[in-house]
Each structure stands twice: as structure tokens, then as C-alpha cells.
Amino acid sequence: MIRKILKWTGIVLAGVALVAIGAYAYVSVSMKNRMAKAYTFEKETIKIPTDSTTLARGKHLVAIKGCQDCHGTNLEGKIMNDDGAIGRLVAGNLTHGKGGLPASYEVSDWLAALRHGIHQDGKPLLFMPSHETTLLSQQDLAALIAYCRQIPEVDNVLPENDLGPVAIVMSYIGKMPLLSVEKIDHEKPMIARADSTEGAAQGKYLAVSCSGCHRENFKGGEPLAPGFPPVPDITRAGHVGKWTKAQFITTLTSGKTPEGHVLKNEDMPWKMTAQYTRTELSSLYDYLQSIQ
Ligand code: HEC
Ligand code: HEC
Incomplete structure (x- = not known):
């Protein structure tokens, strides 16, 4: 009896392993094809000032x-x-x-x-x-x-x-x-220039750089990779909603939140956000605060 069970377990496990190997081979070939594909887009050029x-x-x-x-x-x-x-x-x-x-x-x-x-x-x-x-x-x-x-x-x-x-x-x-x-939406034309006055419109333009980790709706989610912390909601609904603009700016320039949490630069790149101007950080705050 035991022997029979062991035999069948062995067969099932071997089957599972074969299916997994097959699935991985399929995924791997499919990704290799996507990575090897050659694209052509209309050549564009723009004037590059050097002042x-x-x-x-x-x-x-x-x-x-x-x-x-x-x-x-x-x-x-x-x-x-x-x-x-x-x-x-x-x-x-x-x-x-x-x-x-x-x-x-x-x-x-x-x-x-x-x-x-x-x-x-x-x-x-x-x-x-x-x-x-x-x-x-x-x-x-x-x-x-x-x-x-x-x-x-x-x-x-x-x-x-x-x-x-x-x-x-x-x-x-x-x-x-x-x-x-x-x-990418390859048909989307370039906008000529972005709003550079302090406020939510400038914040929205800048926040594209936060969306890769905090998600397109800025509501955060699962960790970006195993072993990393979950990504927080940075809209009004999260901690940011309770912070003053000054606290937000201090967090993004020092890596320390008002709650006393220390952000590691490898998780949340605050050494990068520390290089934003005050105006840019203020605009980011206005924009994030405008999202429920
Ligand atoms: C998250 C990491 C990351 C960031 C941030 C990033 N890059 Fe890249 N970039 C890469 C990687 C990886 C490659 C190489 C891709 C490859 O060889 O397939 C690359 C390739 C490039 C290339 C193409 C080079 C070539 O050999 O064809 C250019 C140009 C470039 N990056 C410019 C920039 C500029 C400018 C910025 C900032 C606005 C930037 N990158 C930000 C990761 C990044
Ligand atoms: C490379 C991914 C990444 C990018 C890019 C990124 N963040 Fe983060 N951010 C994180 C992670 C992960 C945490 C949580 C870290 C932790 O818990 O220690 C975090 C935490 C924060 C916090 C603290 C939130 C809280 O509830 O304590 C704020 C505020 C924040 N990010 C704002 C921003 C803004 C604004 C940008 C864009 C300018 C941005 N982040 C770009 C990954 C990122």
C-alpha cells in the first residue's frame, strides 16, 4: 500500500515538474521573441539649444x-x-x-x-x-x-x-x-512645454516619476519585488493626507516621515526627491492632495 502511494506520488510529482518545465520553456521563448523584435517608428528630430x-x-x-x-x-x-x-x-x-x-x-x-x-x-x-x-x-x-x-x-x-x-x-x-x-502610446505627440508655475498642474507632470512604484493612481500596492516593503498610498487617503506641506517636503528631502519612519534610499529614492526644487515639491504635494 505504502509503496503504491509512494509510486503514485512520484508519478504525480514528475508530471508536475514536466508541466512546469514545459510552461517555463514556453514563457521563455515567448519573452525572447518579444525582446528580439525590431521596431520602426518615424524618425523625429528636434532643435537642441545649448545655452x-x-x-x-x-x-x-x-x-x-x-x-x-x-x-x-x-x-x-x-x-x-x-x-x-x-x-x-x-x-x-x-x-x-x-x-x-x-x-x-x-x-x-x-x-x-x-x-x-x-x-x-x-x-x-x-x-x-x-x-x-x-x-x-x-x-x-x-x-x-x-x-x-x-x-x-x-x-x-x-x-x-x-x-x-x-x-x-x-x-x-x-x-x-x-x-x-x-x-507606450507611440502616436501621442510631444507637448511643447509643461506648466512650470507652482501648483497641481506642475505636480501632475512631475508625478509621472512616482507612478512606476506608487502605481498610476498613486494608491500603492504590493512590494515591487520579493523582500521589499509594500508601496504606500501617497494620495490624501494615505499618510500624506495628514501631513502639512512642510512635513511632506521634509520627508522627501531627509528620508524621515513625521511618524518617525526612516525611508531607505533603495526602497524609496529620497536622495532623488531631495534634488527637486521647493517649488516642484510644493506642486507635487498640491497634486497628491487633490487625489482622493
Ligand atoms: C530604472 C533604471 C533606469 C532609469 C531610471 C533610466 N534608465 Fe536609461 N536605460 C536603462 C537600461 C537598463 C538601459 C539599457 C537597456 C538595454 O540595453 O536593453 C537604458 C538605456 C538607455 C538609453 C539607450 C542607450 C542605448 O544603448 O541605446 C538611453 C539613451 C537612456 N537609457 C537614457 C536615460 C536617461 C536620459 C534617463 C533619465 C531621464 C534614464 N535613461 C533613466 C535603465 C534606466
Ligand atoms: C523606486 C520606487 C519608488 C519611486 C520611484 C518613488 N517611491 Fe515613494 N516610496 C517607495 C516605497 C517602497 C516606499 C515605502 C518605503 C518604506 O516603507 O520604508 C515609499 C514611500 C514614500 C513616502 C512615504 C509614505 C508614507 O506613508 O510614509 C512618500 C511620501 C513617497 N514615497 C513619495 C514619493 C514621491 C512623491 C515620489 C515621486 C517624486 C516617489 N515617492 C517615488 C517607492 C518609490
């Missing part, structure tokens, strides 16, 4: 949009992650040094990356938040590109991306933002 105000704006955008968190302090590129489960994730060298962008990388290529989420060869960028940068105004895109095109060259040759099984499965089920090219 000091534009360059200063570009530098500010690089700081507040987290480009350095992924691409490194000098935008020299960085291995963001390297382990067996998630795999190796690499944010490219954006300078023109060794291992960086080729000399042939034109303004239209910058726009293809920032607005459409693709490489110069039309292949999708992996894990680059182009679904957020695509919403930048033409004025801001021009400033970002102007600044990035004149940063000093850094030689930094990096290995290729190599996704692990957890990243492949999580991307397949939509829990990891792998292919922004698939999420």
Missing part, C-alpha cells in the same frame, strides 16, 4: 528623473543587478567613451530611446523607463539631450543583459516593467 539655462535644466532633469540611479553618477553605465534569479541587468554607458554610445548616435536616436523605448537598431530597450520619459515635454527632452550630449567621455565597457528565470516569469505576467516599448 546655459537649457544645460542647467538638463542637469536638473538627470538628477530628478533618476537617470544616475541606473546609469551611474557620471552616466557611465552600471550593472544594476547580477544574480542567478533576476539575472544581469545593465544600464548602458551614455557617454561617448569606450563602451558608450557610438559617434553616429544622433538626436533622432535619443528620441527613439526616450520616446519609443528602442535602441538605434530598433530593438527594445530592457528596463529603461521610456514609458515615463515619453511623457516629457519637447522643451525638457531637448534639455535632457543637450545636457547628456556634452557630458565628459568615460571608458566603461559593460557586459550584455542576461535575464534570469525570475525576471523572465515576472515580466511575462506583467510584474516587472521589462518592455516599455509595448506600453
Whole structure:
């Protein structure tokens, strides 16, 4: 009897393992095809001013949009992650040094990356938040590109991306933002310039950078990956609703909440939010407070 049960358990387990292997093979092939697909979008170009105000704006955008968190302090590129489960994730060298962008990388290529989420060869960028940068105004895109095109060259040759099984499965089920090219509305025209007066409209434009983690409705949700804290609601319905504007600004510039909770920069990138101007933080507060 016992032997029979053991035998059947063995058969069932082997069956389950086979189904799992089959399912993983299917998911893996499907993701590889999506990552290898070549896209073509109409080539766009915009005028890139190089005056000091534009360059200063570009530098500010690089700081507040987290480009350095992924691409490194000098935008020299960085291995963001390297382990067996998630795999190796690499944010490219954006300078023109060794291992960086080729000399042939034109303004239209910058726009293809920032607005459409693709490489110069039309292949999708992996894990680059182009679904957020695509919403930048033409004025801001021009400033970002102007600044990035004149940063000093850094030689930094990096290995290729190599996704692990957890990243492949999580991307397949939509829990990891792998292919922004698939999420972008490619027909959406660039807005000329964003509202830069203090208030909720400016806050809404800026809050796009918070939506990747706090979700599109800013109501938070499950942790972004196993082992991370849950993501809080930052609308009026959450703690933020009880904070004064001054408390909100202190939280986002010091990483300490009025309740005494210390935010780790790896979980909530407060060193990035600390670089927003007071006006920008005030606008973010006004916008978040306007959401129920
Ligand atoms: C969450 C991390 C992350 C952030 C934030 C981020 N990037 Fe990226 N970016 C990546 C990764 C990863 C790649 C490489 C994708 C690949 O090779 O498939 C990439 C690729 C690029 C490329 C394309 C380079 C090439 O080789 O084709 C450009 C241009 C770029 N990023 C610019 C920026 C700028 C400008 C910002 C800030 C506004 C920024 N990125 C913010 C992760 C990030
Ligand atoms: C990379 C993901 C990520 C991004 C981007 C991000 N946050 Fe967060 N944020 C978190 C996580 C995770 C926590 C919770 C951390 C903890 O519990 O320690 C958090 C916490 C907070 C808190 C504290 C809330 C509370 O109830 O105590 C505020 C306020 C906040 N974020 C605002 C923002 C704003 C505003 C932006 C955009 C400018 C932003 N965050 C961008 C992940 C992120």
C-alpha cells in the first residue's frame, strides 16, 4: 500500500515538474521573441539649444528623473543587478567613451530611446523607463539631450543583459516593467512645454516619476519585488493626507516621515526627491492632495 502511494506520488510529482518545465520553456521563448523584435517608428528630430539655462535644466532633469540611479553618477553605465534569479541587468554607458554610445548616435536616436523605448537598431530597450520619459515635454527632452550630449567621455565597457528565470516569469505576467516599448502610446505627440508655475498642474507632470512604484493612481500596492516593503498610498487617503506641506517636503528631502519612519534610499529614492526644487515639491504635494 505504502509503496503504491509512494509510486503514485512520484508519478504525480514528475508530471508536475514536466508541466512546469514545459510552461517555463514556453514563457521563455515567448519573452525572447518579444525582446528580439525590431521596431520602426518615424524618425523625429528636434532643435537642441545649448545655452546655459537649457544645460542647467538638463542637469536638473538627470538628477530628478533618476537617470544616475541606473546609469551611474557620471552616466557611465552600471550593472544594476547580477544574480542567478533576476539575472544581469545593465544600464548602458551614455557617454561617448569606450563602451558608450557610438559617434553616429544622433538626436533622432535619443528620441527613439526616450520616446519609443528602442535602441538605434530598433530593438527594445530592457528596463529603461521610456514609458515615463515619453511623457516629457519637447522643451525638457531637448534639455535632457543637450545636457547628456556634452557630458565628459568615460571608458566603461559593460557586459550584455542576461535575464534570469525570475525576471523572465515576472515580466511575462506583467510584474516587472521589462518592455516599455509595448506600453507606450507611440502616436501621442510631444507637448511643447509643461506648466512650470507652482501648483497641481506642475505636480501632475512631475508625478509621472512616482507612478512606476506608487502605481498610476498613486494608491500603492504590493512590494515591487520579493523582500521589499509594500508601496504606500501617497494620495490624501494615505499618510500624506495628514501631513502639512512642510512635513511632506521634509520627508522627501531627509528620508524621515513625521511618524518617525526612516525611508531607505533603495526602497524609496529620497536622495532623488531631495534634488527637486521647493517649488516642484510644493506642486507635487498640491497634486497628491487633490487625489482622493
Ligand atoms: C530604472 C533604471 C533606469 C532609469 C531610471 C533610466 N534608465 Fe536609461 N536605460 C536603462 C537600461 C537598463 C538601459 C539599457 C537597456 C538595454 O540595453 O536593453 C537604458 C538605456 C538607455 C538609453 C539607450 C542607450 C542605448 O544603448 O541605446 C538611453 C539613451 C537612456 N537609457 C537614457 C536615460 C536617461 C536620459 C534617463 C533619465 C531621464 C534614464 N535613461 C533613466 C535603465 C534606466
Ligand atoms: C523606486 C520606487 C519608488 C519611486 C520611484 C518613488 N517611491 Fe515613494 N516610496 C517607495 C516605497 C517602497 C516606499 C515605502 C518605503 C518604506 O516603507 O520604508 C515609499 C514611500 C514614500 C513616502 C512615504 C509614505 C508614507 O506613508 O510614509 C512618500 C511620501 C513617497 N514615497 C513619495 C514619493 C514621491 C512623491 C515620489 C515621486 C517624486 C516617489 N515617492 C517615488 C517607492 C518609490
